Amino acid sequence: MARLGLLCVVSFLVGASLGMSVPFTAAQEGSSEVEQLLEEGKDLFKQALQAPSREERKKLIEKAAQKLTEALAKHPTPEQVLRWREEATWALLVEMMTADAELRYLVLKILAIAERRKLIEDPANSPSKIREIKRLIAVLGEPRATPKTLFTAMLKLINEYGQYFLPYCVEALTRKRTDEFTVNVIALIRKLEQDATLAVVAMMDARGRTPEEITKCAALRRNAALLLTWLADWRATGTVREHM
Numbered sequence: 001m002a003r004l005g006l007l008c009v010v011s012f013l014v015g016a017s018l019g020m021s022v023p024f025t026a027a028q029e030g031s032s033e034v035e036q037l038l039e040e041g042k043d044l045f046k047q048a049l050q051a052p053s054r055e056e057r058k059k060l061i062e063k064a065a066q067k068l069t070e071a072l073a074k075h076p077t078p079e080q081v082l083r084w085r086e087e088a089t090w091a092l093l094v095e096m097m098t099a100d101a102e103l104r105y106l107v108l109k110i111l112a113i114a115e116r117r118k119l120i121e122d123p124a125n126s127p128s129k130i131r132e133i134k135r136l137i138a139v140l141g142e143p144r145a146t147p148k149t150l151f152t153a154m155l156k157l158i159n160e161y162g163q164y165f166l167p168y169c170v171e172a173l174t175r176k177r178t179d180e181f182t183v184n185v186i187a188l189i190r191k192l193e194q195d196a197t198l199a200v201v202a203m204m205d206a207r208g209r210t211p212e213e214i215t216k217c218a219a220l221r222r223n224a225a226l227l228l229t230w231l232a233d234w235r236a237t238g239t240v241r242e243h244m
């Protein structure tokens with residue numbers, strides 16, 4: 001199912017945005033190799049910009065993506081990513097994210113490491129917490145809910161679950177017509193500010209196969225584009241340009 005595939009992508013990027021715990025010793029191993037792979041990925045993309053043909057450009061971009069994938073597998077530290085980001089410059093990173101969808105996700109995952117924070121525990125292994133997230137989100141679609149009830153539910157989701165509630169909001173954003181439930185969910189996600197960016201970027205690539213899925217994915221992309229405009233995060237520049 002297209003929606004299930006999308007949920008997996010969103011879940012992965014939500015985890016990336018918070019930062020996945022990596023033992024310090026593991027991060028130290030192959031330090032110079034990680035930096036070399038990051039550098040090679042950047043240089044290959046620069047070569048792609050100068051490629052004489054579209055085919056050559058595509059091959060170089062694929063090689064750049066492979067180098068960045070290998071670098072990610074070796075768990076770069078926030079410090080290594082920060083150095084790479086400074087050397088690459090924002091202008092080049094934006095070009096990388098605009099040039100290719102796979103490259104965009106890789107760059108976003110790498111940049112997320114520089115913002116690594118462990119503020120909220122992932123509730124994925126707690127069925128009771130997942131049930132509570134779903135219950136709180138359902139409150140946002142309850143016609144008889146009072147403003148106080150809505151505010152309390154939003155506050156609990158933001159403070160206790162952070163980005164981890166995002167995968168469970170996807171369905172509410174796939175409605176063809178914007179109703180009160182959708183509006184409340186959008187307002188909730190906006191409260192995450194730039195912490196929501198990576199997951200919302202993933203929503204922009206939603207595609208369906210059946211007519212029903214295509215309609216839902218179109219609504220999801222529309223709402224995601226609206227959110228990215230409000231979030232005003234430079235990391236979404238390539239995605240927004242691509243869908244304009």
